[in-house]
Amino acid sequence: MIILLSDVNLSNYSGIDALVMVFDNHFGSLGNILLAVVILFFSITTLIGAYYMGETNYVYLTKSTKYIFLYRILFVVSMIMGMFMSLTSVWQFADIGLLVMLSINIYALYNLRNVFKDLC
Numbered sequence: 001m002i003i004l005l006s007d008v009n010l011s012n013y014s015g016i017d018a019l020v021m022v023f024d025n026h027f028g029s030l031g032n033i034l035l036a037v038v039i040l041f042f043s044i045t046t047l048i049g050a051y052y053m054g055e056t057n058y059v060y061l062t063k064s065t066k067y068i069f070l071y072r073i074l075f076v077v078s079m080i081m082g083m084f085m086s087l088t089s090v091w092q093f094a095d096i097g098l099l100v101m102l103s104i105n106i107y108a109l110y111n112l113r114n115v116f117k118d119l120c
Contacts, residue, residue: 002026050097051075057104 003010006022013021023031058071078097082090 047079050101053101053105057101057108060108061104 003018003022006025008022008025010018010021020032020035023035025031027034054075055068055071058068059065078093082093085093
């Protein structure tokens with residue numbers, strides 16, 4: 001939204017570079033710091049959300065919390081791996097993770113179809 005509201009000429013910039021230029025234009029010298037804080041909060045909340053959805057899906061599918069520590073270890077290992085992988089590999093890994101999560105959610109919705117019928 002801030003890029004759309006900006007009057008900065010972004011013809012020579014794309015991606016994060018364009019965002020940095022817009023933040024610099026709107027917020028001056030604090031632009032880089034503010035953008036770093038925004039990205040930090042976004043990444044932390046995204047990780048918390050992904051962890052929570054994955055854990056609750058695991059508990060729903062297995063009806064147990066017996067091996068939840070394995071999920072937690074896998075989650076932490078994947079975050080550590082992401083620090084050392086190339087950006088393209090990280091995006092591919094994230095896409096695979098989202099595909100797995102989507103598949104689990106579709107399966108869960110399919111199993112809840114009778115609950116939805118009862119509500120309607």
